[in-house]
Amino acid sequence: MTGKVALVTGAGRGLGLAYAIALARAGADVVVNDLDEELAQSAAKAVSEAAGPAAGGRAVAQAAAVGGSEAADLLVERAVSEFGRLDILVTNAGILRDRVLWKMSDDDFDDVISTHLRGTFTCARAAARRMREQGEGGRLVLVGSPAGQRGNFGQTNYAAAKAGIAAMARTWSMELAKADITVNAVVPVAATAMTETIPAFAPYVEALRQGTPLPDALRKGEGFGTAEDCAALVAFLASDAARGVTGQCIGIGGDKLSLWSHPQEVNTAYADGGWRPETIAAAWRHSLAGATQTVGIPAPQPVEA
Template sequence: MGLLDGKVAVITGAGAGLGRAYAMLLAQEGAAIVVNDFAGVGADGMTPAQRVVAEIRSAGGRAVASHWDVGTVAGGEAILKDALDAFGEVHILVNNAGILRDKSLVKMEEGDFDIVVRVHLKGTYCVTKPVFAHMKDSGRGGVIVNTTSTSGLRGNFGQTNYGSAKAGIWGFSNSLAIEGQKYGVRVWTIAPAAASQLTDATTSEEYKRTFTPERVAPVVLYMVSALSGAATGKTLLAGGGYVSEIRMEMGSGFTPPESFTAEDLAAAIEAGKVLMPERDLKYVNAYGPTAKA
């Protein structure tokens, strides 16, 4: 018996890297997988999605390939149709598809910004909307996992486009979790750290050995299975064998008089009444003391 026997999971960007790792593990636990990836045919005459499907089937699992573009409403609807045509329903959605176009802001062209937001943030909307509606209308609910990043939650040089999209996904997920409670749709957000084709040129061999997609996949399995119970609206950071919850917290504050000045505020900040101590604001490597996040 697997943790996901009888379930159907749609995973976007599942032709390689994290998406492939998710697809393989969820299939191993009994889920039928819709492997979505927009990449075209390679030298072997197969698409990345088709290769992953072949791997799953050779291991005795069930899977179909879906090649639609996540960045369009029509694409999102077509991905759902592929799932329904093949397996009749959808219980799990993992929005994983993504691209990078890293440049500092002054060097970033409009197209670099638009394409990253289109694939990540708009893509999450385009695929989630029809799948969420299906889960709602079925009366059985489901689980949706969206992908954010520490680049969106704390920032990273050269990634104003990527950070904007990933921060947007976090906000999207927080709101969707509230909407989903009424219909039994649980919503998680994951901030994964793993070596991939996208980051191959910028990561060390040590990082690649430690931060593998396979060390993130069990976190997603936990999220979408009964192991996580009724939990929803939560964000987990995962990478290199490290897992922690990410959440927004308010620091200390003060109540100003009815009429106050900017100088009053400056004095309150100086006295430590508004901002947290500086040491708490500085980013501490969330993946452990020796990792390079």
């Protein structure tokens, strides 16, 4: 990716930092964004050091609270002013405000939607405008979640935002195809501060922090690994090797790489002249009930020592 310029939002730590390092190691110059100025500066230094002089990738920090158009424009302008162009956008910025439905406040909902969903929209729009002006194509890598594919208890706001991001990836892949801009959503599963809030994963995240490697059954069976495990997918999607890959939701975690299906009909029934409540009830029992879908992120099974 020598000569390419990337912008990674929410790159102060965790997955975002791993993405930025992977892009810099591949030769890209990177704008490292985080809400916290000190964290952004520290992360940019870490990215430059991790890439090393051989890769050639440079990194600069730009603090901003992702969500509104002003922040999105600022980030794109920083990439252009610092490095002259923008070729790759990774929309990783996000927050959690977990509550069950009846306890979730308006602010809990709005804050998460603003950062994840609106922030993805505004940053992608600003990046797409710049990439189209350059006329040389580009890469939008949006960050989704299994919660957006399957739902997750206590995460109305987060699951809704991530489901919307998957839908935007599919939509934008069509709208930006003529400009040679690919758009994909990655669905990472990794030991991070966010997954530590999920009780089933918390012990493994803590064990990893203490230096205990994740067991093979978890890395393969659950597809759960480190942030660094997920970074390879972002680097691939940002590269020329992925030029023909667009409109996809691709999962990665631990030793597992997966392709998520688009939502589709799994069973159908027909009634001449249309449906009535009682005929729907009968059809449901006889034709559709056997194909109902599961919900939620499957919890990891206990791993024997």
